[in-house]
Amino acid sequence: MDESRFVSLRDNLNVIFKNKFFILGLFTAAMLSSFFYCILASPVYVSKTHILVQIGREKLSSIDTMPKESYNIVFRKRTQDIYNEVELLKSTYLIKKIFPRLKKMLIDVNKQYSPQASLLNRMRMKVNEVNDKVKKCARDLLVKTGLASQLSEDQLLLLRFNKAKQIEFIEDSDVIEIGFRWDDPGFAADALNLYAEAYLQEYAEIHKTNTPLNFYYDQINKYRTKLGNLEKELVEYKLNNNISDINGQRKTLIAEVADIENTLRKLQIKQRDLDIKLKQINRMDKTPGEWIETPNIGQLGKKLTDLSNLDQTYFSLKTKRDAISQFYLGSSKKVEILNTQMDLIRHQKAKSLFNILNTEKKALSNQEIYLSNKLNKKRLILDKLNIQEMKIEQLNRERNILRDNFLLYSKKGEEFRISKELDKNKIFSVKIMEPALPPITPESPKKGLILGLTAFLSLFIGFAYSVVHEYFNHTFEDANDFDQHLNIPLLLTIAKSKYLKR
Structure with a gap:
C-alpha cells in the first residue's frame, strides 16, 4: 500500500539543483529584458x-x-x-x-x-x-x-x-x-x-461681472423711494384713524363689551323676576279673600307710592269684620259692607302694584335698549378696529418686503462694487504658489523597482515550474522510490554512462 511521503528541505533543494539551468536561464532572460527596457524606455x-x-x-x-x-x-x-x-x-x-x-x-x-x-x-x-x-x-x-x-x-x-x-x-x-x-x-x-x-x-x-453698476443704483433708489412712501402712508393711516396702540385699544373695547353684556344679562334676569311677580299679583287679585303681599320692589317703585296705608286699612277692616262676625251672621249687611270695602282695598293694592311693576319694567326695557345700542356701537368700533389692524399688518408686510429688497440690492451693489475693484486691480481668489520647474529626476521608469520585481518573479516562476514539473514526473530517482511505489525489492542498478548510448 502506497503512503504519502513527507517533502523535506532536501527534496526542495534537489528540485532546484535538478532544474538549475532552467531557473538560471529564465532569471537571466528576465533580468536582461528588464535591463534593456530600463535603458531603452524614454x-x-x-x-x-x-x-x-x-x-x-x-x-x-x-x-x-x-x-x-x-x-x-x-x-x-x-x-x-x-x-x-x-x-x-x-x-x-x-x-x-x-x-x-x-x-x-x-x-x-x-x-x-x-x-x-x-x-x-x-x-x-x-x-x-x-x-x-x-x-x-x-x-x-x-x-x-x-x-x-x-x-x-x-x-x-x-x-x-x-x-x-x-x-x-x-x-x-x-x-x-x-x-x-x-x-x-x-x-x-x-x-x-x-x-x-x-x-x-x-x-x-x-x-x-458684466452687469453695469448703475442698474443696482437705480434699483436701490427705486426701493428707497417706495419704502419712504409706504412709511408715510402707514403713519398717515394711523393718524387719520386715531390709532396709537391698536392692541391696547382692542383690549379696552373687549373689556367694555364684556361689561355691557354682563349688565344686559342682569337686566334680563330682573325683567323675568318682574314678570313672575306680575303673574303672582294677577293670580292673588282673582282669588277672593286673599290679601296681596307687597313683593320686593325696586327704588323706583318705592319712590312712586307707599302701600303701607293700604295694608293698615285692610287689616283694620279685617279686624272689625272678625269682631262683628262673632255677633252677626256672615250674610248680615254690616259684614258684607266690610267685605266689600276689603275687596276694594285689595283691588286697589293690586292695581297699584301693577302700575309700579310695569313702570319698573318699562324703565328696565328702556335701559336694555340703551345698552343694546351702546353694545352694537362698541362692536362696530371693534370690527372696524380689526379691519384697521389687518390693513396695518398688510402695510407692514409690504414695508418689510420693500426693506428686504432694498437691503438685498444694497448688498449686491456693494458686492458688485468690490468685485469691480478686484477686477480692476487683478485680485483673484486663486493664486499660483510657485512656478513649475523642470524636474531633475524622472518619475518613470522606476528602475530599481522594475529590476527587483523582475528578479523576484523570475525566480518564483522558475521554482514553481520546477516543482510542478517534478510533481508530474514519474521517473524513479532512487531505490526508495522503486520500493515505495511498486512494493518490489530492487535487484540491480546500472550507472549511467556515455558508453551505453553507443
Whole structure:
C-alpha cells in the first residue's frame, strides 16, 4: 500500500539543483529584458505646481449690509469652492485653448534633438518610432474593424496632452496640486506654466461681472423711494384713524363689551323676576279673600307710592269684620259692607302694584335698549378696529418686503462694487504658489523597482515550474522510490554512462 511521503528541505533543494539551468536561464532572460527596457524606455518627467484657493471674492459681502452680530465675518464654503476649481482644471477646454501654443512648443523641443546625439538617445528615438508605428498600425486596424473612431494627428495629440495633466486636491488644505507628465522635463514645466496661466485667465473670465453698476443704483433708489412712501402712508393711516396702540385699544373695547353684556344679562334676569311677580299679583287679585303681599320692589317703585296705608286699612277692616262676625251672621249687611270695602282695598293694592311693576319694567326695557345700542356701537368700533389692524399688518408686510429688497440690492451693489475693484486691480481668489520647474529626476521608469520585481518573479516562476514539473514526473530517482511505489525489492542498478548510448 502506497503512503504519502513527507517533502523535506532536501527534496526542495534537489528540485532546484535538478532544474538549475532552467531557473538560471529564465532569471537571466528576465533580468536582461528588464535591463534593456530600463535603458531603452524614454524617461517620463512630472513637473508640478500648486494653486492656493483663497477667500472666494464671489462670497464677499459688505459689512454695511450685514447685521451687527455678523460684522467682520466672511461666509465661504471652502470644500465646494475647491472642488469647483478642480473641475475647471480638469476640463478639456483649457487644453484646447492653449493647444496651438503647446503644439508649437513641442515642435521646437523636437528640433532641439541633434542627429549627433548619444548612442543611447538615438536608440531610444528608434524604439519610440517603432512603438509609434506599431500603435498606428493597431489603431488603423481598430478603425477598419469599427472598434475605434478615426482621429486626426491633432486630435490624438490633444488627447495625449489631456492625459498628461494630473489634478489632485490635497485634503485638509486649500491647495490643489497640478502635474504634467512628459518625456522632456523642460517641455513639461513650460506646458504646466502655460496651463496654469490659461486657468487664471479662464477663472477671471468666469467670475467677471458684466452687469453695469448703475442698474443696482437705480434699483436701490427705486426701493428707497417706495419704502419712504409706504412709511408715510402707514403713519398717515394711523393718524387719520386715531390709532396709537391698536392692541391696547382692542383690549379696552373687549373689556367694555364684556361689561355691557354682563349688565344686559342682569337686566334680563330682573325683567323675568318682574314678570313672575306680575303673574303672582294677577293670580292673588282673582282669588277672593286673599290679601296681596307687597313683593320686593325696586327704588323706583318705592319712590312712586307707599302701600303701607293700604295694608293698615285692610287689616283694620279685617279686624272689625272678625269682631262683628262673632255677633252677626256672615250674610248680615254690616259684614258684607266690610267685605266689600276689603275687596276694594285689595283691588286697589293690586292695581297699584301693577302700575309700579310695569313702570319698573318699562324703565328696565328702556335701559336694555340703551345698552343694546351702546353694545352694537362698541362692536362696530371693534370690527372696524380689526379691519384697521389687518390693513396695518398688510402695510407692514409690504414695508418689510420693500426693506428686504432694498437691503438685498444694497448688498449686491456693494458686492458688485468690490468685485469691480478686484477686477480692476487683478485680485483673484486663486493664486499660483510657485512656478513649475523642470524636474531633475524622472518619475518613470522606476528602475530599481522594475529590476527587483523582475528578479523576484523570475525566480518564483522558475521554482514553481520546477516543482510542478517534478510533481508530474514519474521517473524513479532512487531505490526508495522503486520500493515505495511498486512494493518490489530492487535487484540491480546500472550507472549511467556515455558508453551505453553507443
